[in-house]
Amino acid sequence: MSTEPIFFLKTAGFLQIILCIGSLAIPYLLDWKSELTKVSNLIKQIFWTYAGYILSFNLFFGLISFWGAEALLDKSFLTKSITIFIFMYWLVRIIIQFFYFDTKSAPKGLIYTLGEIGLVALFVFLTGVYGWVSYLNFH
Helix, strand or coil: CCHHHHHHHHHHHHHHHHHHHHHCCHHHHCCHHHHHHHCCHHHHHHHHHHHHHHHHHHHHHHHHHHHCCCHHHCCCHHHHHHHHHHHHHHHHHHHHHHHCCCHHHCCCCHHHHHHHHHHHHHHHHHHHHHHHHHHHHHC
16 A cells, blocks of 8 residues: 555644644634624524534544544545545535635734635645545545
């Protein structure tokens, strides 16, 4: 087995773990506390639940990829399913970024611009890695 896909899977895993650590600053940077005072408690609870799910998915994708890179290439039904799922997850995230998010109200400034560029580059990288690994699992 080539070490190249393992390297990219481990890198993707590491970057997703870093994404989770960085995501802990998002509520502060985007002032969620103030923004969420404008909605009902139920909406606030749903929002935090969804945020928790997203953080958990990203973290577990990272942990699985970093510590299970070799296993994600074994061409089994389960690894095909997992790699396709992660590929689709990140592909949909890119589509949401460009076709759904209204960034007119996003914070302005160099740090936010660089942050968005970095995140989009990361999403493209992750989509590419898991798309490639999905392809490898079928060939």
